[in-house]
Each structure stands twice: as C-alpha cells, then as structure tokens.
Amino acid sequence: MKPTTTTALKRPPEMTRSTDVSGLVDAEGGLLDRAVFTDLELYRQELRRVFAPSWLFLAHTDQFRKPGDFFTTYMGEDPVIVTLDKDRRIRAYLNSCRHRGARVCRADYGSTRNFTCTYHGWSYDLAGSLVSVPNRAGYPESFDTADWGLAEVPHVETYHGLIFGTWNPEPVALRESLGDMAWYMDAMLDHDDAGTVVVGGVHKWVLEGNWKLAAEQFATDWYHVNMSHASALMLLAPPGKGPKDEIVHRTGRQYAGPNGHGAGFPVHPRNRFDAETVHKWTDYDALRARLGDARVEGPLTNGHATVFPNFSYLPVNGSIRVWHPKGPDRMEVWAWTIVDAAMPPEVREAQRLYNLRTFGPSGIFEQDDGENWSEVQAVAHGVITNSIPLNYQMGLGSEREDGRYPGTTSELYSDAAGRSFYAHWRTLMNTPAWHEEVGR
C-alpha cells in the first residue's frame, strides 16, 4: 500500500461532541447561561464552529514591508504565520510542521527566507512549499514533498489596512461579512487616503477570564464606564473638579449588527475624548466633509467596538486588539496602537502615550476592565452561581433604524449589541462547520 497523505486517516465521529446551545442563550429575552463562559466542551465546540468558520483578525498591513517579513499569531488556538511572499501577496500558514508538528517559526515577528522546523529541519519557503528534508534518501519513493507543504489559510483579505483570515473554504467575502459595521470602522480607519500605520510593537498580556467577556463588553457596554472607570474619569477631569455632568450623562447610539458585530458611542456636536495634541492637529472640517457629521459627532470622537468574534478597537485611543482564547477561563490580549499615517512625529507620539496611559496593559482604564472580567470568571464555576443566568435586558425592545446611523441601533446604554453578539454565537454553535461531516 502506498504510504500517503492525511486522507488515509479517518477520525471517529464520536470524538467530536456538539451541544445544542439554544437552551443557554435567550437573546430575545436577554438571558445568558454562565456555562457559555466555563464549560470545556462548549469551548471546544466554539473553536470548531465559531472561530474556524469566521473571519479572524491577523495583523496590520504596515507590519509587512518586504517579502519575508512575518508575524506569528493565533486563529482561535491554531498558531499561524502571516507573511509577505515573493510576489508581495499576504499569505498565512498554519505554524506547525507537517512532520512532527512543532512550530516552524518560533519568533514573534521578523524577516526570513524560509521557515525551518527546529526539530528535524524540514524547511518551507515563503509560499509554504516544503523545500528541504534532511536525510531525504531515507524516505520511500512515494514520498513527494509537494504533498507536505504547510497548511495554508485559504482566504486572507484586508479592510483599510486590517488583515483578516478564515479557514472557511467558502466564506462570505470579508466586506460583505462586515456589513454596516464597515461604516463604523471607517470612522477610525479612513480619515484620509493615507490610512493608518502601527506605532511600536504589540503589547501582549494574559487575563483570567473567558474571551467573550471582553469581546461582548467592547461590542455593547458603555454602561460600566461611570462606575468601573470612575477613578480614571476623575483623574482626567480638570484639576480640582469632577467630570462634567454633561459628559457623564451624555447620550448616544449603539450599533447591533446581524453578524454579531457591535459598536457604541456618545453623540454630541462637540464630542471628543482624545489627547490635546491630537485634538489640535485634527482637521474636523475635512473629516466632516469626508465622513459626514454623524460619524464625526459619534464613532470618530469616542466609543468602543467589536468585530465578531474577537477583534475589538477603541477609535479615539488608536487601540486595536485581539482576545485570543486560551481555554474557557483565560485569554491573551494582543494590542496594537495605530495612528493616521498623516500624523507628524509629535502627534503620533502624543497618540501613542495617550493610548498607553489609558488602554495600554497598565492603562488607567484597561486595568479596571481586566479586573471586572477576572472577577466574573473567578466565581463562575460555583455550582449554584453557574446555574443562575445573567441579565442582558437593558434596552430590550429599543432596537430600531434611527435614520442617522446605519443598521439596527439602540441607545448608548444598552445590551442590544450583546444580545446580537450572543444570537450570532448561538447560530454558529448550532451549525455544523464545513469540517464536520454531514449527519455527525
């Protein structure tokens, strides 16, 4: 028999157990069972059915300037290499040798000619092809290196400098999958034709807490701001005074997308929440002409957002981040700072410091958020605790087309985008992915 590729194997279907999660998510009534944060089998199902078929954020195009530049990251728990091939095309590969499975790239980022496994030395070129096998003569004649290239992420697309990939062999195109969310993203990414660039490296830190706690908050939760971030808001207020009442009680809108994306923002003609240096440099008239008043008075000058499932951003801070799942109880936060390419050095530096101080790993706001997520997770495994559902009913019934902001929107203080986030999560969890055989 010819020894050949992985097709000779067949994993027994009973190894893959899937649960109908309809009884865990009541998106219409605003109730959520805490098992979605704690159950290991649900977590594995989530990797198979939520992460594997979805568009996942990989990197920013500015990280790749010449062929061989690479960045290593994760899609769910799958390690991937993102690189620029010799034709300057952005490609992504599973970072696992086809021989014994070790990673073929152990660096966080850099520039290379090949990806060589440090275990036995199988070596792959920038196109993912296996180009060198030490002691090749020891393999049978049927061994063909063409069969053993790196597994490639089949679809990689970009949106205004953000690179997304999906393992789904037949995905809805990225732009279509974003839907109305793209309009909100443009408020951060499309200030001018030059777009955005990355400053500094990628901050990475570990938090105890399920990844969805962070993703849903960035989609839907302005509610926590005045309570959780009270000390930070006091610190940012003028010396000797508290935050202005009109800021604390500002109203706004929240976008709740059908694909689980969400964004919330206060709305005010003189809305702003940025660093003074950045504010003075910003040409608001040009932005109003390009993006319209609704965006400048809303998602361009304040707010939060999540692109389902695990990419989030803060438009004014220049923070973009991924919540990498690391088991049901833990996440890794990977955070970039992006700025307008048009910004002169002193403005970039002001933006960098502003983001670092507010939403860097030790930022005065970021610290509050991490504490909340870890707090929720720390008690969620109690038998009684875990059996008592959580409330996502704020703004129930308030969802509508408001005529100013695209798609379905709700109030600033609302759980609407949280409900749509979990509704989409439920749909994916109950839908066998392409890699699961029919009838399994």
Added chain:
Amino acid sequence: MSEGIRVARLEEIPEGEGIAIDKAVTGTADNVALLRDTDGSVWALDDTCTHEDASLADGFVEDGYVECPLHASRFCLKNGEVQGLPATRGTCAHRVEVRDGEVYLYPNTSGGGA
C-alpha cells in the same frame, strides 16, 4: 586571469546579504555566492551549502560568517570553514577585489575579501 572576472557592482549587494553568480560566468564547479558583511566588506564562497541543497547567497551574513537560510549551518567568509552542525564539511573560498565600485572574482584561488 590577473585582472579577475568582473562579476557585479558592489552596490548590487546589500550589506548582510548576498547574490549568486552563475558558474557559466565564473567557470567554477559550483555557482559562487558574493557575500557582503555588515561592515561593508565583500567575500566569495561556493554557493551551495555542503549539508543540503541551499543557496548561501540567500543566507544571513553577519560578523564574518554566512548562515545557511535552511538549517543554520555557518561558514567563515574568509576561508569557508564550517562552524558547526548540521553541515560537516567546509566550502570553497575565492578571492575577490573591489576596484572603482566593481567586484572582481579570482575563481579557485584561496579566499580573501575586499
């Protein structure tokens, strides 16, 4: 041959990198890798790694050595000596000279950079 063979302009070889010169040009058994060290000096070695089929001209050049891009064997730029596994044999070094920004190769002579 006292003039050597003009094989490249120095500016064609970025510091820390190399270019391969075809054996049809050099008349050597193997292609020749012109390797430019991080101090700007240029050296020549047989291009094919003595371990597996890899081009040293695609390798990483730094501090007097070239590292093979596939399995990280290192060779001395001056004399082609191998520095460690997985390669076990050294490679052939050729003398080069730079005159007026042009690189001249003296094939099959003992090594020496410029």
